[in-house]
Amino acid sequence: MSDDRERVFDPGLQPERTALAWQRTALALAGGSVVIMRILPGVIGGAALALGFAGLALALGVLAGSHLRYRRQHRALTSGEPGVLRSGWPVAALTAATLFVGVLCLLFVLLRA
Template sequence: MSRSALLPGAPLDPGLQPERTRMAWSRTSLAFVANGALLVRAGHVPDRWWYMLPGCAVMAAGCVVYVVGLLRHRQIYRAVRAGTPASGDRAIRATLLTAVVTCVLAAAVLLGRP
């Protein structure tokens, strides 16, 4: 919630909450990309290139999470400027589901290696 919504007449500072949101989504996407790279490395087996596919999928998911974070940043920025609540937890739930799938893929790659 913006300061002006709490204190009428106070100057609007819409940059802090959306900025924190953008940084959190950026860190999350970086974690996905880094874990995907580790999965690619763990799945690197000669003559079995398909073992690296889960890692590539996780890295692609990291890129998608980054784009979703940018969209979420814009949504929160507009909501803060308008003084309305920024609702919508679909992106958060989708990211949680992606994290769970990442864990399952990591286990599959590490346990399925010859």
């Protein structure tokens, strides 16, 4: 008898692909944060380090949240019990962070000109 944790619910592996996409997003956030900490301290000073560490914390949060969400979703799908995960907080948080970084970049460009 196979373990429910390893049983695949969807032959197309859609939940697994979604989890991998969130992991790539977390990796991109971490990479961008490291670039911010490497390049921007000469331009904006210590604020670049604070922004970089905040980005790394966000990346870890996205990674942990995606793992927990995948496990909950997999458990709900393989248990046979009706239950749809409708929480949109990961998308909302990532959208807010992207908007924040975009506004910071716009301010940087406008103030340097």
